[in-house]
Amino acid sequence: MAVKPRTSSDASSALVTEVVAAIRSEPGEGMTALAGLLADADVAAAEVEQLLASVQESQQLTARLRRRATELEALFSTARELVRLQDVTDVLRRLVERAHELMGTDVTYLSEVENTGGDLRVRYSVGTVTPEFRDLLVPAGFGLASLVAQSREPVWVRQYTRMADAPHDAAIDAAVEREGLVSFLGVPLAVGDEVLGALFACNRFAHDFTPEQVLLLSAFADHAAAVLHSARVLADSAAARARAEAAYQELQRHLEATQVASSIHEQLTAAVMSGATVVDLVATLSDRLGRRVWAVDDAARPLDASIGARSGLPARALLADAVRESQRSGHAATVDDGRHRWLVVAILGADRVLGAIVAEDQEDAPVEDVARPTLERAAHVAALVSFKREAVSALRADRRAHLLLGLLDGATGRDAAELGAEFSASITACAVVDVRGGEGALTAAADAVGDDGLVAQRENHLIIAWGVPDATAATESVRRVISDRMRQPEVTAVVGSVADGIPSLREGVDRATRDLRFLAPLGITGATVRSEAFAPYHVLTSATPDAVARYVDDLLGPVREWDARRGTLLVETLGAYFDGGESRRAAAAALRVHTNTVQQRLERVWALLEGDWSDPEYRFRVQAAVRLETLRGRLAAEGV
Structure with a gap:
């Protein structure tokens, strides 16, 4: 088959096709084949050179447009993700990955400003091989990142080790060296006047970055910013919404707490109007707050006598500190001993602390919302109750004190007569308490005594007329109350017996008063003692004419009667026995009788006397009575 000769038309068509193909190719491709076709077509050399230059320029323009289209597509993709912003971490990671692909560098990473000081930390990276660099912290003022942040302009270096525009940091230089990075291009992530970080493209060889690379990386940096x-705006908005919601919930809790506290306050006020006590108030608080609540006096003792002395309460020192803090602030104070927590609010009087309300803390209870304002209101109510109780107690104590003083002073009148008749049968003891200064001792003592007796104050002495089984223990209890209330640990009391109503009461009070004066020289304070302990000395200080005779009769009456009826010498034998140092032989010699006779007489004395002869105190009292009787007899004989 014969080959058809190639025509000039075919050659021209092939040349055009090759030119178009070369223009669409990457820069440099197809240029050799095109040059051959032009030579075969007998094109002039000058025209060939011009045509080839035009094709090369078209190739570069086409490649640039193609690259620009790719870049724009990447930027559009990032913009679309920005609009649909869901996961910030994912968006930034993909942004860095796209920048890495388009920049064609070895490493691309994003650093974010970490704190107010301006330190930057690597957050996202592509192409890194060392873990240290992926979490690298660049201190403010050091390294290329700080230079970008401070200048707010793109910065690049051909060789990092030769960078002199920013201070080097040893840790940063070491991380860069381990990563093998040489050239850097950094652009700022800025919004308005604030720099949020920097975006970097790096190579592991020396490289001069082109303006196109700077612009491309800057575009990605703008998207990252x-x-x-x-x-941050979304986070601030969410935080603002959360704060608003929290504030609303807090307001709602506060309103609910206020309503609950007001309801409890109304209930407490109603209880006060019906005559409730402070103990009743804390019982209501305990029921409404769902926890244990106590009322304590100013000495931290529970007012409710039915509970343990300090069951469940904090230590006295902790409680005292909390009461003082509450007194200063006017609000509830918190006590925490490491195991338990309490709220303590002081009950304040006009010039002193009347006591406190103590509530235990509970982890699942709204302590701050409900308990605190409720307890503070309850303390005000308790103070009013205390004022009322103290006013009533003071009036009652004043009236009863007036009547008791009237009885002691021999007053007459219907009230005195009725009270005297009533107490003539029930009074069994008296007590005198020494108090020095201060107010409130009479009221405190009257509250402690209650209906068991009467209390009056005469100068620095409180006088108590008792009708109790154990007057010594009862007086000691009152003495402690007064000592705590007056802050006077040296308060002293003397208890005396009352044998036959009001006359004996007057004598017992006078005797106890003298005994108090006798205690001071002995150095006895802060105690309760029985007046009977001073019996031998009463006759020495008494102004009563028959004091000695009564004392002797109380102790030696049966012995004297025996001597009077039988004509014996028992009292004389006792005197000789004591003079002889309680020696029977010495007594027999002094009386000029046999020792057996002395023994028989002493046995008779022991049988007649009711005391315990083995008690040295009792023997001393008997000896004092014998000597007084002997002295009285001798003086009477000399007078005759």
């Missing part, structure tokens, strides 16, 4: 700014 928009992502970070949007994330």
